[in-house]
Amino acid sequence: MIHIKAFYFNDLRECSYVLWDETKECVFIDPGCYSESEKERLVKFVEANSLKPVKLLNTHGHFDHIMGNAFVAGKWNLETYIHASDKPHLARAQQYTEMFGYKIEQPPLNTVDVTDGSEVKFGISTLKVIHTPGHTKGGVCYYSEDDKIVITGDSLFSGSIGRTDLPGGDYEELMESLLDKILKLGDDYTVYPGHGPATTIGHELATNPFLRYE
Numbered sequence: 001m002i003h004i005k006a007f008y009f010n011d012l013r014e015c016s017y018v019l020w021d022e023t024k025e026c027v028f029i030d031p032g033c034y035s036e037s038e039k040e041r042l043v044k045f046v047e048a049n050s051l052k053p054v055k056l057l058n059t060h061g062h063f064d065h066i067m068g069n070a071f072v073a074g075k076w077n078l079e080t081y082i083h084a085s086d087k088p089h090l091a092r093a094q095q096y097t098e099m100f101g102y103k104i105e106q107p108p109l110n111t112v113d114v115t116d117g118s119e120v121k122f123g124i125s126t127l128k129v130i131h132t133p134g135h136t137k138g139g140v141c142y143y144s145e146d147d148k149i150v151i152t153g154d155s156l157f158s159g160s161i162g163r164t165d166l167p168g169g170d171y172e173e174l175m176e177s178l179l180d181k182i183l184k185l186g187d188d189y190t191v192y193p194g195h196g197p198a199t200t201i202g203h204e205l206a207t208n209p210f211l212r213y214e
């Protein structure tokens with residue numbers, strides 16, 4: 001069974017997740033830790049729970065989701081999994097974050113591609129990948145069929161959906177990703193978004209005003 005811990009990191013209160021199972025192997029999803037104290041909190045959590053980090057996964061390449069990539073990949077010697085279309089975000093992350101007054105280490109660029117149908121394993125668990133463009137070109141969600149959880153990045157939030165006005169964003173594409181892919185996983189899936197609290201697909205279908213379509 002997959003356990004999940006959320007951290008709210010950096011000025012954008014980005015949700016960084018740690019997922020692990022009974023083997024104690026764990027993966028990080030979107031490590032956005034920026035300050036020294038945030039990095040320390042993450043390390044302490046891993047150590048206190050005797051976790052063994054094996055992979056770093058990104059839902060997309062926006063800077064609030066990758067600020068901690070260099071630290072996490074370096075600290076535990078991990079490969080980074082990301083969709084090829086969002087790799088350019090990693091390449092220009094330092095330059096881009098500087099414009100907002102942040103200073104980050106260069107995220108590793110030798111990444112492993114994930115796309116629709118990819119599987120990412122840790123311990124005895126498997127995360128499946130769906131390509132969900134719209135917020136960015138290479139946005140993906142990671143989900144577990146056994147545990148009925150989906151990590152949606154900035155595609156779907158509790159009560160809202162991702163913005164599509166940033167470069168690479170496309171409203172039609174996002175709605176397709178939501179309606180044809182994410183929401184079809186099933187009402188009983190718990191959604192862990194890139195910002196804000198967890199929710200369920202059933203709850204979003206019933207209440208999310210951005211998902212109403214006639």
Ligand SMILES: [Zn+2]
Pocket residue numbers: 060062135154
């Ligand atoms: Zn984003």
Ligand SMILES: [Zn+2]
Pocket residue numbers: 012014062064065154194195
């Ligand atoms: Zn974000």
